Amino acid sequence: MRLIPKSTLTSFFLSTLAIFSSTRGYTILVLVFAQYLSARYILAPHRSWIDHLLDHQLFLLVLASSLAIAGGYLINNFYDAEKDRINRPQQYLLNQLLKPKQQLGFYALFNVLSLLFSLLVSPRACIFFLGYIGGIWLYSHVLKKTFWASNLFAAFLAITPFFAMGLYFDNLSTWVLYHASYLFLIILIRDLVKDLQNFKGDWVRGYQTTAVVFGERITKIILTFLILLSMGTVSLLLSEKSQLGGMYYYFLFCLPALLGIVFILWVAQSQKMYLWLHNGLKLLILAGVASIVLLRYPI
DSSP states (O other), rough: OOOOHHHHHHHHHHHOOOOHHTTTTTHHHHHHHHHHHHHIIIIOOOOOHHHHOOOOHHHHHHHHHHHHOOOOOOHHHHHHHHHHHHHOHHHHHTTTTOOOHHHHHHHHHHHHHHHHHHHHHHHHHHHHHHHHHHHHHHHHHHHGGGGTHHHHHHHHHHHHHHHHHHHTTTTTOOHHHHHHHHHHHHHHHHHHHHHTTTTTHHHHHHBHHHHHHHHHHHHHHHHHHHHHHHHHHHHHHHHHHHHHHHGGGHHHHHHHOOOOHHHHHHHSSSHHHHHHHHHHHHHHHHHHHGGGGGGGGGG
């Protein structure tokens, strides 16, 4: 005899899957991994792994960041439901397993928990995350439909948790800012490629994205400029070879990889090719996160 009906288990599994999908659980796991690696090898390399893992305030900051971002994805899905129905129908169906009221309920819960955990660190941290949560809402509700602000603001929001870490460790050195600049530019490039990929849904729903306002060709020119700018940032990082350690080879690989992205960008004509390009940029970011550990190995 079953203690829990099969239908209840199925409903629970689907709801859990919908929450994980709606909050981009896999992205948040990567973020947590990246924050701890950054803390260990970039922001506070003089501290051991044990020191970082037993630092309860650091844990609370990472947890607050994760919950704020999870809430951000939920409110973004809430406002973008009709657009996603066109651009990402399968993702839309999965996300819609959570009713709009449930999405808003989890959004409120995650934000309250984020503020609570940050308050346990310090009142200043709580104010920081209050501003961060407000920025995410402003982006999702207003700025996402304005081409001049949406991409820049989205990229800035994506790297903000790392600034929180830098403030916590009191380390916003030039070296750290080089890494932050590279990440900001790659995320910005990926976001603009996503605009090209989602052109149809954005146009139908009246979103004033860069691709909708300026068209495909001008957007590609802007992307090419940003990629060249990111290559300049990579060159600055490569000039600090002694500090990069084994991560030097990752950035060395980035130069031809970014040139390849420029080539693919200009031959791309279909949504499918833009999706490949978008996934390629994701892989470049993931490879960068994984290669942070190589900083410990001198060359």
